Amino acid sequence: MSSRFSDHLQKLADPIWQSQLQHPFVKGIGDGSLAPEKFRFWILQDYRFLIEYCRLLALAAARAPDFETLTWFADLLLATARTEMDLHRALAAEFGIGAADLEAAPMAPTTRAYTDFLIRTATTGDFADLAAALLPCMWAFSEIGLCLAAGSRPADARLAAWIDSYASPEFQALADWCRRLVDRIGGEAAMPVKKRMEAAFLASSEYELAFWQMAWNANGEGQMAH
Secondary structure: OOOOHHHHHHHHOHHHHHHHHOOHHHHHHHHOOOOHHHHHHHHHHHHHHHHHHHHHHHHHHHHOOOHHHHHHHHHHHHHHHHHHHHHHHHHHHHOOOOHHHHHHOOOOHHHHHHHHHHHHHHHHOOHHHHHHHHHHHHHHHHHHHHHHHOOOOOOOHHHHHHHHHHHOHHHHHHHHHHHHHHHHHHHHOOHHHHHHHHHHHHHHHHHHHHHHHHHHHOOOOOOOOO
8 A cells, every 4th residue: 555645744743743742731631630721722812723724724715726625625614614613612601701702812923823824825835735734733633632532531521522523533534635635636746846745734733733832831922843
């Protein structure tokens, strides 16, 4: 069986991904020890991130190389903008965050840097760059969900539900579709395009790790890997 290009990308980023899985914020969700104020900070920033992620999905649909891919990203955009955002508001309410607080929360520097990178990649690169930059968010969350679901269940039902959502077969299917898209593009790409895809994947992986660190610090500042 031939190796998947997405596996090659993940291997390149393995130290970053292992740091995510072992991050105290992620482990704190899994064992229920995470301080509520840290999770509240994450909720506020992830809400701001999701708004920009919707813009990224819209750009992905617009730049898709075929109608099937266009339709998939259009459907995901609608699901994110409607269902996912509603679920996020419900989670926020369970942590005492009102809708007005979500909308008024300023975007932290790390959140801004990550979303600016994604939108810039989507608008100045080609579709291969966009696909590679988009993959770490969805794939890493699916890996984290599965990893935490395999451990002890946290007593806090809110955290347990969070884990369940990312470990669900539905979310795993979304992540695998994105992987297969990157596999197809990367498998057919010339070496210069492959190198750009590697760089985009690594950068997004670093931003994913920085986002966890930002939430752990609960002050808007993450630490990019070097």
